[in-house]
Amino acid sequence: MTTSNKIATSKDLARGAVGEYQWGFHDDEAPLFIAEKGLNEGVIRAMSKMKDEPAWMLEYRLDAYQSFLEQENPKWAGSPEVLAALDFDDIHYYVRATDKDSTNWDDVPEYIKDTFDKLGIPEAEQAFLAGAGAQYDSEVVYHNIREDLAEKGVIFLGMDQALAEHPEMVRDYFGTIIPSGDNKYAALNSAVWSGGSFIYVPKGVKLDVPLQAYFRINTENMGQFERTLIIAEEGSYLHYVEGCTAPIYSSASLHSAVVEIVVKKEARVRYSTIQNWSNNVYNLVTKRAVAYEDAVMEWVDGNIGSLLTMKYPSVYLMGEGAHGEILSLAFAGDGQHQDAGGKVVHVAPNTTSAIISKSVSRGGGRSSYRGLLKVHEGASNSSSTVRCDALLLDEQSRSDTYPTMEVDEERVNIGHEASVSRLGEDQLFYLMSRGIPEEDAAKMVVNGFVEPIVKELPMEYAIELNRLIELQMEGSVG
Amino acid sequence: MSIKELSASSKTPPARNGEAAMSEPILEVRNLKVSITKLPDVQIVKGVNLTIRAGEVHALMGPNGSGKSTLASTIAGSPEYVVDSGQVLFKGEDVTAMAADARARLGMFLSFQYPTAIPGVTMVNLMREALKARRGEDIPAREFLAELRETLGTLKMDESFARRYVNDGFSGGEKKRAEILQLGMLKPELAILDETDSGLDVDALRTVSEGVNALRTPEIGILIITHYERILNYITPDFVHILVHGKIVKSGDASLAKEIETTGYDPILQELGIATEAVTA
Numbered sequence: 001m002t003t004s005n006k007i008a009t010s011k012d013l014a015r016g017a018v019g020e021y022q023w024g025f026h027d028d029e030a031p032l033f034i035a036e037k038g039l040n041e042g043v044i045r046a047m048s049k050m051k052d053e054p055a056w057m058l059e060y061r062l063d064a065y066q067s068f069l070e071q072e073n074p075k076w077a078g079s080p081e082v083l084a085a086l087d088f089d090d091i092h093y094y095v096r097a098t099d100k101d102s103t104n105w106d107d108v109p110e111y112i113k114d115t116f117d118k119l120g121i122p123e124a125e126q127a128f129l130a131g132a133g134a135q136y137d138s139e140v141v142y143h144n145i146r147e148d149l150a151e152k153g154v155i156f157l158g159m160d161q162a163l164a165e166h167p168e169m170v171r172d173y174f175g176t177i178i179p180s181g182d183n184k185y186a187a188l189n190s191a192v193w194s195g196g197s198f199i200y201v202p203k204g205v206k207l208d209v210p211l212q213a214y215f216r217i218n219t220e221n222m223g224q225f226e227r228t229l230i231i232a233e234e235g236s237y238l239h240y241v242e243g244c245t246a247p248i249y250s251s252a253s254l255h256s257a258v259v260e261i262v263v264k265k266e267a268r269v270r271y272s273t274i275q276n277w278s279n280n281v282y283n284l285v286t287k288r289a290v291a292y293e294d295a296v297m298e299w300v301d302g303n304i305g306s307l308l309t310m311k312y313p314s315v316y317l318m319g320e321g322a323h324g325e326i327l328s329l330a331f332a333g334d335g336q337h338q339d340a341g342g343k344v345v346h347v348a349p350n351t352t353s354a355i356i357s358k359s360v361s362r363g364g365g366r367s368s369y370r371g372l373l374k375v376h377e378g379a380s381n382s383s384s385t386v387r388c389d390a391l392l393l394d395e396q397s398r399s400d401t402y403p404t405m406e407v408d409e410e411r412v413n414i415g416h417e418a419s420v421s422r423l424g425e426d427q428l429f430y431l432m433s434r435g436i437p438e439e440d441a442a443k444m445v446v447n448g449f450v451e452p453i454v455k456e457l458p459m460e461y462a463i464e465l466n467r468l469i470e471l472q473m474e475g476s477v478g
Numbered sequence: 479m480s481i482k483e484l485s486a487s488s489k490t491p492p493a494r495n496g497e498a499a500m501s502e503p504i505l506e507v508r509n510l511k512v513s514i515t516k517l518p519d520v521q522i523v524k525g526v527n528l529t530i531r532a533g534e535v536h537a538l539m540g541p542n543g544s545g546k547s548t549l550a551s552t553i554a555g556s557p558e559y560v561v562d563s564g565q566v567l568f569k570g571e572d573v574t575a576m577a578a579d580a581r582a583r584l585g586m587f588l589s590f591q592y593p594t595a596i597p598g599v600t601m602v603n604l605m606r607e608a609l610k611a612r613r614g615e616d617i618p619a620r621e622f623l624a625e626l627r628e629t630l631g632t633l634k635m636d637e638s639f640a641r642r643y644v645n646d647g648f649s650g651g652e653k654k655r656a657e658i659l660q661l662g663m664l665k666p667e668l669a670i671l672d673e674t675d676s677g678l679d680v681d682a683l684r685t686v687s688e689g690v691n692a693l694r695t696p697e698i699g700i701l702i703i704t705h706y707e708r709i710l711n712y713i714t715p716d717f718v719h720i721l722v723h724g725k726i727v728k729s730g731d732a733s734l735a736k737e738i739e740t741t742g743y744d745p746i747l748q749e750l751g752i753a754t755e756a757v758t759a
Contacts, residue, residue, distance in 0.1 A: 425557060426594045433554050433590075434608035434660065435582035444607065448598025448643070 023119065024278055026218050026247035029111040031137065035094040037221065041065065044191055047094045051160055051194075054167060060180060064190030067181035074183065078339045078368045078400070082308045086282050091223040091254055093192045095137040101158045103144045112136050115216060119245065124212065128460055131156045133213035137222055138194040149207065155200040156211055159227045162198030169200065173229055177260035177288050185284040185310075189225045189258040196226035196257065199240065201267075206237035210272075210458060215255075217246035217281070223254040230260070232267040232295075239270045241461060246278045252307065254282045261289035261297065265319065268296040272457055274465055277306040279336060285311045293319030293348075300456050302329045303338050304468050312370060314343035317351035317379075324353040329453045329465075331472050332365030332397070341388075341402075343372040346379040346412075357388035358450050361397035362472070369418075370402045375409045383413035390420045391449050393442070393473075443473050502570060504668050504699040505530040505553070510564035512545075512552045512724075521562060522548040524724035530668065530699040537702045537710055537735060540721035541743050546703045547591055549721070550672040553701075554588035555581045568668065583612055587666035589657040591673040591703075596644040601656060602626070604644050605663045612664060629662040633689040651682035658689040669693075670701045675709035687712030707735040722752055 033050070035043050044065055048058040077083050098109050105113065105122055116122065116134050125132035131145030133156065140158030149156075155166065163170050180190035197213045217224050232238055246253055255277065263269045269289065277283055283306040291297040299313035315324030326342030344353040359367035369388040390399035401418050423445060431441035447454070447466050454462045505528070512523035522545045530536050540546050552559045553566055555578030566574045573581050596604070605626065610616050617625075630637055635655060645653050654674050661669055671690065675683055690713055694700065702713060710718075710732065718734040719726045720743075727750050728734065738746070 424594070427596055429556055429558075429578055430590065430594045430596070431604070431607075432577065432579040433556075433582055433588050434604065434664065435579055435611035436607050437579050437611065438577070440607065440611075441579070444599050444603070445596060448596050451598030 023245035023276065024247050025118070027111045027115060029097070029109075031095050031097045031219065033094070033096040034219065035092055037092055038089040039065070039091070039093050039192065043093055047192065047194065050096070053163065056171065057163065060175065061191050061193075064180035064187045068184060068187035068191055071181070071184035071187060076402075077310065078370070078402075079308055079337045079366075082337060086252065086254065088188075090221055090251070092219060092221055093223050093225075094194060095219045095222055096139050097136050097218070098139060098141055101140045101161050102142050105142060105144075108134075108141050112141055115218065116142075116214065119214065119216070124460065128209060128458065129212050130207050130209045131211045133158065133197050133211075135195040135213065135215045135224075135226055137216075137218050137224065140195045140197075143197075145211070149205075152205050153200075153202040154205060154207070155198065157198045159196040159198050159229065160194065162229075166198075166200075169231075170198065170229070173231055173260070173262060175260075177262065177290055178258055178286055182286060185256045186258050186286040189227060189256050189286070192223070193225045193227035193258065195224075196228040197230075197240075198228070199230045199238065201230075201232045201236040201238045203233040204235045205233075207239065210239040210241045212241040212243070215242065215244040217253050217255065220247075221251055221253060223256065226257045228257065228259040230269060230271075231262045232264060232269045234264045235266045236264075237268045239272065239458075241272045241274075241458070243273075244275045244277060246281050252280045252282060255285070255306075256282075257285045257287075259285070259287040263289055263291040263295040263297045265293045265295060268298075270298040270300065271313075272300040272302075272461065274302045274304070274457075274461055274468070275306065275309070276304050276468055279305060279307055279333075281306045283309040283311065285309075287311065287313040288316070289314070289324075290316045290318050291322040291324055294321040295319060296323045296325075298325040298327070299342065300327045300453065301340065301342075302453070302457075302465055303340050304331045304465075304472060306336065306338070308337045308339070310339045312341045312343050312372070314345070314372075315353065316345045316347060317353065317382075318347050320348045320350050322348060322351045324351075326355045326357075327453045327456055328355070328357040328369075329450055330357075330359040330367045331469060332359065332361045332367040333472055334363035334365055336365045338365075338367040339370055340367070341369045341371040344374070344384060345372075346375040346382040346384065346409075349378065349380045349382065351379060351382045353382075353384040355384075355386045355388075356452065358453055359388075359390045359399060360393065360446055360449065360469070361390070361399055362393035364394075364396040366398040366400075368400045368402060372404045372406070373414065374406045375412050375414075377408040379409050380411040382409070385415040385417075387417045389418070389449070391423065391446065392420065393423050393446070439473070443470050446473060501531045501533070503529045503531050503567070504569060505701070506565075506567040507549075507553065508565040508567065510549070510552070510566065511562040512548055512559050513562055515558055515560045518560065522559070522724055523552065525564070526721070526724070526726055528719065528726065530701060532667070532699055533696040534717065535694070535700045535702065535713060535715045536717045536719065537704060537715035538719050538721055539704055539707065539735065539738060542705060544721045545724040546705075546721055547672055550588060550670045550701070550703050553670060554578055554586060579611070582608075582666075585612075585667035587661055587664055587669045589654075589661060589669065589671045589674050591676065593645045593648075593653045593657055595646045595648075597646045599644050601640045601642060601644055601659070605640070605660060608660070608664060625663065629659060632692045633659055633662060634685065635659060650677035651679070651686075654678060654682070654686050655689070658686055658693075662689065662693050665693075665698075667697060668699045668701070670703065672703045673705065674702070675704055675706065683709060684712060707739040710735045720746060722747065727752065
């Protein structure tokens with residue numbers, strides 16, 4: 001299937017060319033290099049050599065690979081049978097479409113450019129971004145940042161390029177927030193990572209508009225293992241946005257990213273994700289941030305699509321007065337399991353946090369909230385609120401809540417609320433009594449339900465997210 | 479318990495003047511019998527006839543549990559109720575089997591007794607979508623906002639009201655005012671006000687009533703459903719009907735409401751031979 005532009009108009013919706021995944025097209029161009037399926041030390045050595053990496057990175061990869069082999073799938077997984085069906089030997093671990101990470105859109109190969117054009121990436125950059133990056137399969141093909149920000153010392157590069165150009169800085173932080181053996185999928189990423197973004201924001205620099213990276217899987221049975229590292233120096237501000245799509249293939253692809261963020265004293269980082277993977281992608285991601293004194297870290301995490309998502313962005317509040325916030329939104333359709341949530345660890349006193357999770361399930365889809373709230377002894381006068389709301393659109397769908405709380409400090413203030421509701425007949429009748437057709441009424445209720453999270457996104461993304469939800473809702477009523 | 483059949487009283491009331499008598503009915507309810515969808519053995523409305531013409535205000539009064547709200551919801555197309563027999567005609571069209579949204583697009587409006595909250599959806603968004611559905615085309619933002627400001631002005635409401643989420647955290651009075659605001663924006667041909675006066679203090683009742691009066695035109699038919707007559711001190715009805723045990727047992731003009739104000743329902747019920755203990759308010 002092909003599609004012409006990113007933002008479908010309401011006329012497109014009316015034409016009924018929807019209700020299916022829009023970004024399921026792929027191009028047939030042969031990649032420059034594609035590793036044989038399956039993973040062994042040879043593949044890792046070849047990758048590292050092709051990337052011309054320093055010796056320490058190869059060692060790091062090989063250590064992580066051992067850890068990956070030694071670890072099992074997590075026992076607590078919500079869909080163990082789906083996870084067990086993921087065949088690690090049936091994945092291409094490295095697919096290189098081009099050998100160049102360009103800062104000039106004109107230098108990007110034509111067929112890749114076509115893909116990103118269809119996704120609306122260059123227009124978005126011009127319209128409302130401070131910089132944009134694009135990754136196609138394993139490699140970043142484009143990274144660019146506004147000149148004035150580059151002059152202020154802001155660095156926005158593909159991770160591989162950053163390793164080549166700023167090896168010391170990368171080495172200082174890489175793997176310090178998420179150790180290579182943290183969990184099986186983080187270990188896998190650490191062994192075979194490729195691409196992702198490296199961002200450095202110097203002291204006191206505040207970015208007025210977001211930086212964006214777009215991740216695209218093109219090859220069937222592809223594993224995408226991007227690696228992102230963000231360092232926000234004292235008093236700086238950054239909003240980073242990532243979007244993801246993939247073609248529809250009959251067999252599974254794997255997306256297993258690692259994102260590490262360091263938010264220094266009085267800095268603030270907001271990381272917004274809108275993932276819209278096709279329904280055959282395993283999305284197993286580890287995201288973690290540390291926030292120091294009076295720093296603020298916010299995750300806005302929207303998960304639509306994928307076969308199975310397991311993702312729990314976390315914040316470690318290391319410095320006094322730090323604040324962490326996780327807004328998680330999941331939409332589970334037919335055959336999907338969104339296992340999402342968040343983790344907050346209060347280490348220092350006077351730290352505050354909030355986790356707000358909203359999930360919508362329809363057509364037999366399943367969503368789970370899985371969260372951790374941990375307060376270490378000594379993190380006195382800390383407070384945290386956790387709120388998770390689930391909306392079920394039909395009898396076949398399912399929602400579960402798995403909150404864990406470990407509180408080792410007495411002087412804390414903690415609140416937890418959870419609710420599960422069904423799309424109410426009274427709400428539908430109310431809207432219908434105003435002349436609004438049933439399906440539109442249902443969309444309104446759902447969009448209203450997710451509004452507290454959507455309103456935190458920049459307007460362009462909020463519109464896009466509402467539209468994605470409406471696409472998911474097609475044919476859900478009546 | 480016995481209910482005296484009073485076919486004469488449940489007939490279409492006489493038109494007030496020659497002009498009104500000429501106009502086509504907006505609403506005709508013909509021998510309507512209604513049960514609860516989930517409890518099909520429980521019939522609430524047991525044969526109601528009612529005709530409302532353009533420019534007329536009808537008040538449907540009755541003790542609690544007499545079936546007033548059931549009748550209102552059924553006319554609007556609520557899936558909570560099922561029509562056992564009889565018909566609802568709107569502007570001459572049989573809408574008995576029509577879904578609520580289609581009835582509304584034809585020009586019917588129900589002001590709810592207990593309006594439901596829709597968190598995350600603003601009043602503006604709701605009214606814009608509703609108007610779009612009613613007119614069959616999108617309304618330019620500028621035009622919509624102009625209409626909204628004008629209606630808010632007529633109803634003496636603050637603009638910030640329209641930016642709030644529908645009925646979310648509204649007080650009782652705010653909910654009723656929000657209903658009247660929608661009524662003003664949608665300009666229906668039939669407005670059913672289900673216990674719009676309940677839960678309002680005197681000031682709020684006056685504000686809401688003035689709002690309804692401001693929206694009263696020769697084109698609109700209004701059905702006011704109420705337990706007490708006090709809203710009728712502000713909105714003078716042309717016709718008053720008394721509903722007891724699912725049947726209209728008496729119809730008259732505004733003086734009937736005054737009578738109830740003075741004596742309550744008991745004398746009327748006794749006069750009609752209806753057991754009073756069964757209809758205590």
